[in-house]
Structures are given as C-alpha cells and as structure tokens.
Amino acid sequence: MFTSTPYALYQCLPALAADTDWPRLVSGYRHMTLIRTFDKKAVNLQRTGKLGTYASCLGAEAIGTAGGMALHDDDYFVPYYRDHATQYLRGVPLHQILQYWGGDERGNAFPSDTAAARDLPNCVPIATQLPQAAGIATKAKLGREHAAVLATCGDGATSRGDFYETLNVAGVWQLPLVVVVNNNQWAISVPQHLQTASKSIAHKAEAAGIEGLRVDGNDLPALLDVLDYALDKARHGKGATLIEAVSYRLSDHTTADDASRYRKASELHAAWQREPVARLRQALVDADHWDAAREKQWLADCQQQVDAAVDTYLNQPPQAPTDMLDFLYAELPDSLKPQRAALAQQAGGRHA
Template sequence: MFSSAPYTMHERLPSLDSNSDWSRLIQAYQAMALIRCFDKKAVNLQRTGQLGTYASCLGAEAITVGAGLSLENHDYFVPYYRDHATQYLRGVPLYQILQYWGGDERGNAFPAQTPAVRDLPNCVPIASQLTQAAGIATKAKLCHESAAVLATCGDGATSRGDFYESLNVAGVWQLPLVVMVNNNQWAISVPGRLQTASQSIAHKAEAAGIEGIRVDGNDLPAMLDVLDYALDKARHGKGATLVEAVSYRLSDHTTADDASRYRKASELHAAWQREPVARLRQALVDAGHWQADQEKQWQTHCQQEVDKAVQTYLQQPPQVPTDMLDYLYETLPESLQAQRTVLSEHAGGRHA
C-alpha cells in the first residue's frame, strides 16, 4: 500500500473491506459520538457564561479519535487545541477538558497512571508545539525508546517557521515524529487557497526529505490506516511522516468567532454532507454492525457521561490564587515574595 519512496501521496485509502476490525471501528464510532455530544455541550456552556472561549472539534471527530486509537500507551502526544477526543482517549477525564477551557490550569494536570501523563497540554500559540515535539522525539531517539511522537496542528500552522524547522530537523535526524495537520480548510477567516500555493500540504514534506501522506480526514478507517502506519514506522526507527488529514471546520473557529461573516452557507451545507460521524455510522449500519437500538442506548449514555462531566466541572473548588506563582520556580525569587503574601491573604482561608 505504501512505497518506500521519499514521499508518497495518498488522496484516499480503502475505507472498509471484509478484513476491517469491526470492534475497533465500533469503539471509534462510540468515541466520535461521545465527543460530538461533549462538543455541543461545551459550546452551550460557553454561551451561558460557564466556560471560556472554546475551540470546537465539530467535523474533526475522525481525526481526533483516529489519533487517540492509533497511539500506543508509551507514545507521546503533543496536541493543538481541537484534540479533545485524543486527550480523552489518552485518559484525560472530560471534566478536566472543561476545566482547562474554563481557564483553570488544573485541567492540564493529567492523571498519573494514564498514557496522558506523557503528553503535553494544549498549545495555543500557533505551531510552537511542533518544535517541542521534535525535541521530545530527539530525546526518545537518544534514549533508544521504541516510542513515537504525534504532534498535531491546523492548516494555518503550516505557514509558520516552526512547522518547517520541525520537519527539517525530523528529516535530518530521522526522528520518530509524526506531524498531523488537520486541514479543515480555514485558518480563522483565511481559506486554504490563500494559505499556500503548494499543491497540497502533504507536498511540504518533500523539502524536508520525509514522507508526506494526504488522507481523507472524514474517513475514520482511512485515518486509522495512515496513523497506524506512520506511528509504527516512527517506533521502528524508520523516520518521520507528515500527514495531511483533509476535513472541514463545521464550526466557527472558536466561540469568539462568527464564520457566517466570511464563508458561504452553501459551502458549509456541502461540507455537512461529508461529515465523519454520520458517515461511519452509516457504514457500520450497512455492514450489520450497528443497530437502531444500540444507537439510541449509546446516545443516552453519551448524554449521561457529558452531564456527569459538567457537574464535576462546575463543582470544582476555585483554584488557589497562589498557584499562579508556585509552579513557576523551584525557589520563588525574593521579588515575588510580597505578591505571594498578598495573594495568600486573598485565598480566603484556603490552603495557600
């Protein structure tokens, strides 16, 4: 399926066949349905003043779930801000994801004993996480770990220097790095045609001397095929890969955006016809692996899980204000001691 050429291009891989691992695909569908339910609730929480600015993953479910299912426990995940399902599948509880988007850094204190403890928190600056991922991959290689590093970004990030620098060093040093671009065709209000004159984002791998793969990011089985391949290649010392997963951002950029001001309703409507959740559900139904009663039960389960997460999130005690200083330095500088004392007095009797 994949050649050993410096880079290969795959517009689309076979979606489903008789050899498909149906239990894995059902697991994927269940995670996709759950994260869609979560995503809708998160937007509603922001709209009602109970969450900060939130980046929706609507339309990216096959990408973020595919990543979560392809990563192995000993791999490293370096996310950008639409990877809620990957974080969840790595072991981050849904309430902690809400906590982060609610402005509480304790949401990034991933649970010990889960694969997520090896991962980085969300990255808000565009593309800077890719250089950090290259650093982690360098460490993994120097320590002879059979682990892969998966770093993600959006299409807008591919215009940044950090993107090219990371791919370049990954090629030169044969790093166990997979960079996956969620090409959802919009970088806030900038469409793909204004982002790059390159034939595709995957082509950008060529300059770095690594393999580039373009895959239908709305096609969950194809995502698993590509990520299984690229991550396995990395784990076995066979070099880095750039994956361009082509999808469409069905949401606004974030809850602080109104995409109706710059893109056509007809374009959005057409994109909904290709959306990944309904597509996988229909494929499972057609193959006799998913029934209407299962769907009804799972949707009820999703709603219950999300409601529980929201309750847990809303019941968290306020963050201690001294936290903003206590984790910056091993020893707090003298110049900040007075500020800490003031913050401590405002902690209202809570431990500080």
C-alpha cells in the same frame, strides 16, 4: 500493510476491506459520538457564561479519535487546541477538559496514572508546539525509547517557520515524529487557497526529505491505517512522517467567531454531506455492526457522561490564587517566591 500512492488522498470508507477490524471501528464510532455530544455541550456552556472562549472540534472527531486510538501508552502526544478527542482517549477526564477552557489551571494537571501524563497541554499560539514535539522526539531517540511523538496542528500553522524548522530537523535527525495537519480548509477566516500555493500540505514534506501522506480526515478507518503505519515506522527508528488529514471545520473558529460572515452557507452544507460521524455510522449499519437501538442507547449514555462531567466541572472547589504559579512551574523561580507567599496569605483563596 498500508500502501498508498504518494500524495493521493487515501480513503477506506468507500470500500472497506474484508479483514476490517470491526470492533475497533465500533469503539472509534462510540468515541466520536461522545466527543461530539461533549463539544455541543461545551459551546452551550460558553453561551451561558459558564465556560471561556472554546474551540469546537466539530468535524475533527475522526482525526482526534484516530490519534487517540493509534497512540500507545508509551508514546507522546503534543496537541494544538482542537484535540479534545485525543486528550480524552489518552486519559484526560472530560471535566478536566472543561476546566482548561474555563480558565482553571487544574485542567492541565493530567492524571498521573494515565498516558496523558506524558503529554503536553493545549497550545494556542500557532505552531509553537511543533519544535517542542521535535525536542521530545529527540529525547526519545537519544534515550532509545521505543516510542513515537504525535504532534497536531491546523492548516494555517503550516505557513509558519516553526512548522518548516520542525520538519527539517525531523528529517535530518530521523526523528520518531508524526505531524498530523488537520487541514479543515479555514485558518480562522483565511481559506486554503489564500494559505499556500503548495499542491497540497503533504507536499511540504518533500523539501524536508520525509514522507508526506494525504488522508481523508472524515474517514476513521483510513486515518487509523495511516497513523498505525506512521507511528509504527517512528517507533522502529525509520523516520518522521507528515500527514495531511483533509477535513472541514463545521464549526466557527472558536466561540468568539462567526463563520457565516466569511463562509458560504452552500459550502458548509456540502461539507455536512461528508462529515465523519454520519459516514462511519452508515458504514457500520451497512455492515450490520450497528443499529438504531444501539445508537439510541449510546446517545443516551453519552449525554449522561457529559452531564456528569459538567456537574463535576461546575462543582469544583474554588481555586487557590497560588495555583496560577504552582501549575505553571515545576520549580518556582526565587524571584516569584515573595509573590507566592503574598498570594498564599489571601484568606479562603477565592476570586473576588
């Protein structure tokens, strides 16, 4: 059973317990490596004009992977925009993630036979997904579902009214909601110390009367412990949790940003010394659950999977212009029906 001192940074990797679930950690490590390979390729696709503006998840692999592994199929996931690992683990194929960032509406039509079909798509406006997550959690509670809602956001989002409103209603209605804040220290170019005077982001749970936890966001087993605990608590009707996962954004904010203009190289270098993938690999190697041969083979597998996803993405048939309406509305409003009819008449449906 997970226990921690309130607001103290919870860690596991410095001293892994004897009863560690090694197969789960190895599986998590594989996912983290795959998503890092994918992430690197996605940036390169943008740099060569084959993808739109892209938000890298470099440095957030542990947080995203832990979310995807701790969620049950009956739970709901409400992402922000750096959650490629969670989305993948929920069942969104890599090529569909690329489609989304390539501006293809079909990227958001998650496969109906996966858990992702219950999830919301990426949310680029800051923190607006959180009240929606509270709404879904309310529905789950009223429907007596044995399900939790996991919502994510960044540190910048915790300054928004939406964030506080969500925590408040989650507290007063005892919602089955878990909000994970990826505190990667930078809201685009705004550093943590200019973002909030709060002792920590987890402390913001205090006013809402819910539990606030701080966890090392570069520590997969710690994240799994905390998420298992919080999601289980939510599913059993014991209330909401705010989790601050302390990480570091190793990438630019997006491909349209250049962090070297506002961030010290020394700070970035220091952050690389505690990045999540290498740390977990070292722990697995030390415990004899991973080695160089398996690493080499797995990296090759990752590259192959990513290349296949890129191929699928680049060879999608062109989108019909009507997709922009069909993938936005469950039921098209009457006022848009003439427009849709006009779009449908365009031969071939190819962009000019």
